[in-house]
Amino acid sequence: LNTPAQIAERVEQFEESKIRVMFDLAEEHEGDLVRLEVGEPDFDTPQHIVSGAMDAAHDGATHYTSNAGLPEVREAIANKMADENYVHVDPESELVVTNGAMEALLLAMLAVVNPGDDVLIPTPGWPNYSAQATLAGAKPVEVPMSPEDDFDLDADRVIDAMSSDTAAVLLNTPCNPTGRDFDREEIQRVTDAVADYNAYLIADEVYEGLVYDGSSEGIASYVDHPERVLTVNGCSKKYAMTGWRLGWLAGDETVIDTTTTIHQSTTSCASSVSQHAALTALTGDQSSIEEMYDVFERRRDFVVDRIAEIPGVSCPRPNGAIYVFLDVSEFEGSSMEIAKKLLNNYGVVTAPGSGFGDVGEGYLRLSFANSLDELEKGLNRIEEMAHDEL
């Protein structure tokens, strides 16, 4: 057919993610590579979780579920939130189970953002937030945090960027790409301002299960305006369940009700088999989860200590998540050029900092979701590059 494709204006300016660019270059590369660009746990889903899902499928859990998710899954999520995050939600009216945290984020935006509204995104931040705000017809507004402050949340900067056009502020703590667990007082101040503007705080807490120094308390547990907080979380990171696509959104009853209605006409419900996997993950034996957590913590310490020995590069010790944000500003070139050089000449794949907002220029995101041997090899190669560059 020779008919030219008609692409909707809404998505015309969508750019390929820079992490994806590095992934594709790595796939084409033929040499021996150390992969440090990945954004998911390198562990397989623990066997008892897989078995829980398979047993449920064999027993007939192969049908649509209610739009908001199976009642027992919602109850397990509400219990988890109360026990681990100190956030209390009614599983019947304040919770919807989604296809990954990503769908929860999109549904939250579709529910509270009008076309043309601003969605504020502190950066460096996960690139999908801008893409999703755009899909919802809103204007993504990057609010750069300060490198001097190791990119901690600076409430003044966010509040200065707010106006009557602000419909939502996205906070991701611990943060991808910095691993930073944001300061609570700053979060509190941002939430107060969000309430003043009748906006919403969309709290992406997907790395909450991987906080090493600090607590896993959810934002909605300690701010003065929990009714303005929409909490997003899921099973992907903590339970090594990225492929199951299981997340949730919790918050104000009216917003959740609206979200559930949107969910009904987008995907209807999260996969029933995955919901049963989540049920096992949340209510079953936690020892394998604790083992994975310990491994991540050891890797984090190894990576940070090894980086401290390499001249010309630096990073703070992240309090959570699976990344370090490496300052490579003493190297020549843009972060994309540095990432490509590191890949082509030294065989290490990383994500360029500029992929997380302009303020990430001069940085590389390294994931420690890889074995200690691979991490050591990758960091030896980065040291080699540092010696050649400086």
Ligand code: PLP
């Ligand atoms: N939020 C952040 C900050 C992430 O890094 C990711 C995945 O990389 C997600 C959300 C997506 O999570 P899920 O797999 O549950 O959709």
